[in-house]
Amino acid sequence: MPQSNRFADYLEIIRQQIRWKRVQPYVLQEIENHLTDQKDAFERNGIDEETAIIKAKAEMGDPVVVGEQLDRTHRPKPDWPLLAMTAILIFLGLSIQFIIGTDIYNGMEMFYKQVIWAGLAAIVFLVAYFLDFTILGKYSLIIYLLLVAITLSDYWFSDVRTTGYNTAIYPLLLFPTIFAGLVYRMRNKEYGGLVLCGAAVIVPALLGLLIHNSTVLFLIGTSCLIILTVAIAKGWFNVRKLYALIILYLSSAVTFSIMLFMMNDYAWNRLHVVLNPSLDPTGAGYITTLIQRLLLHSRLFGEGLPVSDYGQYPISKILPEANTDFLLTYLTYKFGWILFIGIILIFLAFIVRSVIISKRQKSVLGQLVSLAIILTLVLQFLTFVTSNLGFMLFGPVSLPLISYGGRGLLINMCLIGFLLSIFRTGSLVSDDTEVAGIKSSRLIQYENGKIIIKLKATQ
Amino acid sequence: MSINKSLLTGSTTMLILKLLEETDMYGYEMIEELSKKSQNIFKLKAGTLYPLLHGLEHKDMLTSYEKSTGNQRIRKYYSITKTGRKYLNEKTKEWKVYTVAINNVLGGVDFAPVQ
Incomplete structure (x- = not known):
């Protein structure tokens, strides 16, 4: 100009x-x-x-x-309550790791490792916090492809024999967030954009299937489905909302049925035991039965009553993975339901506040990405809590910021860093003005008392 | 009813919200409209208007969106929110009480408006 x-x-x-x-x-x-x-x-x-x-x-x-x-x-408007809650959760996590560390085999060594991971996670958090989150929209395709490459190599090189699980589950937790960036890029692209978004879920879903982790599969599937539902309902795809929703849910239902159909006998068997652990109390239903017995003997305050069937061993000897997968069960039996309730309340406060601020975001990108991050945290939290209560349909992946495990901590701190970055700077982000561009390409326009007729379409 | 001390300084906010109650506008339009409606009494400086608009946006009383115009310029339009309407309502009531009180003092009984 x-x-x-x-x-x-x-x-x-x-x-x-x-x-x-x-x-x-x-x-x-x-x-x-x-x-x-x-x-x-x-x-x-x-x-x-x-x-x-x-x-x-x-x-x-x-x-x-x-x-x-x-x-x-x-x-910039940092959200101090959420920053404070993040810090509290990190310190609470380390304190819990220390307490459990004194009780279980190799526990202190794991505690020191976790302290080092927490330091690294703090750095990752700060980088994500000060990074311009709009890159998740601008470079969503590149980031998506990069993430696919990282996850595949993680899958390939993961040493399942030493870790006991495939470490690719952690990069997979980043997919919903990147998916939100892709949806942002595909907005206004109508049905074509919707189909492309659906295609983007296939790769992470297949990876989830390959590593046999139903929780990750559930987390990715549910988050992406909710993100797409919100995007359609808010009219961001520029399509007939009802048709688009019918297409979305029909194709999801078909995919889900195919997956159920392809489940082998082993998986069916497991599902039966999950729903009724007493079918196989010493085999596949062992953990569930153990957890239910421990919780039945837990009290509101202080250590639970002795559980007779497991000899007179302390809980640290009978409950495996007390500092990771079954941390909440351990804490509840060892210190009482009060600790369980306390941890749930801190998480609820964090989530409720995040949802409120997320709803206030003005930009489509800010809304989508914050929704994706909240979903990733909530679904990890929910699957962890339910499995620690003895309902093992979806096994535990991690209790964000608290359970033992460096990769989980790193990924979750990265996600929270982005979330708080959106909340800090979201007020100034505005979306590209594509809709306005479409309007101005109309053949006949009226402006300032003039009627403009374009004889040639410009787009 | 207590009168907010910031009534006089807050009156510009009230006027802007009033303008936007009818239709969405961009900054320049608001200054023009305000001057026209007040018969050139209120000449709002653009330098005061924009910080005020941005502040109201932070307080969720306004939202904004961009729209491109014929001459390829992108304009930022402001639109009043529910919170903004509520605030305008309160301020208008306060203002009425205030002016009645002023008139009562200045003009005594004769000036009091007919209820």
């Missing part, structure tokens, strides 16, 4: 007053538009261009004062 040079010196002074760099282009664009409008108005009244520019600047006022006022309005 030729005008921009005329106002450049004035805009530069305003820019220098605004300390938050990322807000500058958004604000200056609006001010420049205003100056141009004002100048045009003066010119229409017969004033020459030079004078009009000077007068337009004078109308706006002293650029230093204007800049200072804008600076005061635009400060």
Whole structure:
């Protein structure tokens, strides 16, 4: 725009007053538009261009004062309660790891490892927190492909014999978030965009199947389904909402039925035992039966009553994975339901507050990505709690920030870093104006008393 | 009814919300409209308007969206929210009580408006 040079010196002074760099282009664009409008108005009244520019600047006022006022309005807004809760959860997690560490075999060694991982996770958190989260929208395809590559190599090189599970489950936890970025990119792309989004779920879902982890599969499937439902319901795909929802749920139901159909005898057998652990109390139903017995003997405060069937051994000898998979069962039996309730309440507070702030986000990208992150955290939390209560349909993956395991901690801190970054800077993010672009490509337009008929379509 | 001390400084907010109650507008339009409606009495400086608009947006009283216009300029339109309407309602009531009180003092019985 030729005008921009005329106002450049004035805009530069305003820019220098605004300390938050990322807000500058958004604000200056609006001010420049205003100056141009004002100048045009003066010119229409017969004033020459030079004078009009000077007068337009004078109308706006002293650029230093204007800049200072804008600076005061635009400060990043860290959400201190959520930051505090994240810190509390990390310290609570480490304290719990220390307490359990003194009780179980090799526990202290694992505790020290977890402290080191917590340090690394804090760095990852800060990077995600200060990174511009809009890259998740802009480069969603590249990030998606990168993540597929990382997960595949993790799957390939994972040493299942030493870890007991495939470590690819952790990068898989990032998929819903990247998926939200893809949905953002595909918005306004109608049915084609919707189909492409559906296709994007296939790769992580297949990986979830390959590593035999029903929890991860459930987490990815449910999150992506909810994200798409919200995107369709809010009209972001520009399609008939009802049709699109029918297509989405029909295809999900078909996929789900095919998966059930392909389940082998072993899986069916497991499912039966999950629903009724007493069918096989010493085999596949062993853990479930043990957990149910431990919880039945737990008290509100203090250590639970002795469980007779398992000899007189302490809980640390009979419950496996006390610091990871069954941490809540351990804590409940060892210290009482009060600790269980306390941990649940902190998580609930975190989740409820996140949902409230997420709903306030103005940009489509901010809403989608924060929804995806909240879902990833909530579903991990829910599957962990239910399995620790003895309902093992979906086994535990991790209790975010608390259960033992470096990769889980790293991934969850990265997700929370992005979430709080959205909440800190989301107010200034606006989506690209594609919808407006479509409007202006209409053949006949009415504007300022003029009817404009385009004889050639421009798009 | 207690009168907010920031009534006078807050009156600009009230005027802007009132304008937006009818239709969505961009900044320049608001200044023009305000000047027209007040018969050139209120000449709001653009330098005051934008920090105020952005502040109201942070407080969820306004939302904004961008719309491109014919000459390829993208304009930021502001739209009043439910919170904004509620706030405007309260402020308008306060304002009425305030002006009645002022009139009562200034003009005594003769100036009191007919209820």
